[in-house]
Amino acid sequence: MSKKILVVDDSKTALMMEREILERRTTYQCVTASDGQEAVEKAQQERPDLVLMDVVMPRMNGFEACKRMRQQPSTREIPIVLVTTRGEESYMEAGFQSGCNDYITKPVDGAELVALLQSYLGE
């Protein structure tokens, strides 16, 4: 059974790109959400093996969504990788404090993204 990744971004372009990468370069199944609130809900419904999530989003940002997922027993252990344009050390630290496992900056290097996901999920 293929591993499932929940990809979260309010940008249609980013979602399209990340989905294309996952579908063409991996065997992972991909489900999507377009903001943090939807991500929290979908994480509970879909029980993904990993969450790949943007930070700056409407309704609920990635940091808050990450905290909420860590508070829920059903999503507490899911690896979360945050993706954002902000690469400052303090911003990344805030990401880790929210409970994420890893952090990558945009523009995303597709090969690097695939390798990172494989390091969590296997090939």
Add this chain to the structure above:
Amino acid sequence: MKGDKHDRSGSKPSEMNDLRLEAARKRLAESRGQEDAIEGVREIVANFIGSEEIVLFKVDRRNATFQVFWSFGVDIEDYDLPRALGEAGLQHVMRGECHLEAPDRNRSNAVAKVKAFIPLRFANQTVAILAILRLLPQKVGFDRSDMDLFKVLSDQAAEPLFGPKAHSNAAPEGSGIRA
């Protein structure tokens, strides 16, 4: 990324570049109206090129000027397109070539931050100019894949942004247009 760089995917850079170009083309082609097209351009520049400072200038044929049509992340009062480009650069862009500016670290004003001017073409005319300004801190400069993306924006952004009559108000090439 926390920890070491990962390099075990086996994906070739050209394959990833193709995916990026395809996503950009698809995003522009599937834009629903001007507002969505603007958002599409912003997303492409932010997610694929690596800048959150963008100004879109519309070429006004009747008044022979450039007007700020839309901007993101910048104070547009600071920008003077002809000054930023210079006469030669302006002609270059109006002919349909991208103009890239090397950063000048001795200049602190906004003009010095300008990184790339991309002509948005329709019916063989430059109908608008997209200025991509300061890059994200983690983005060190433009590479080959960025040039490919500039070409996609140049060829395919004008129609979704301005509609099928995008060229009707554009300046003809070599018109000596000025702001």
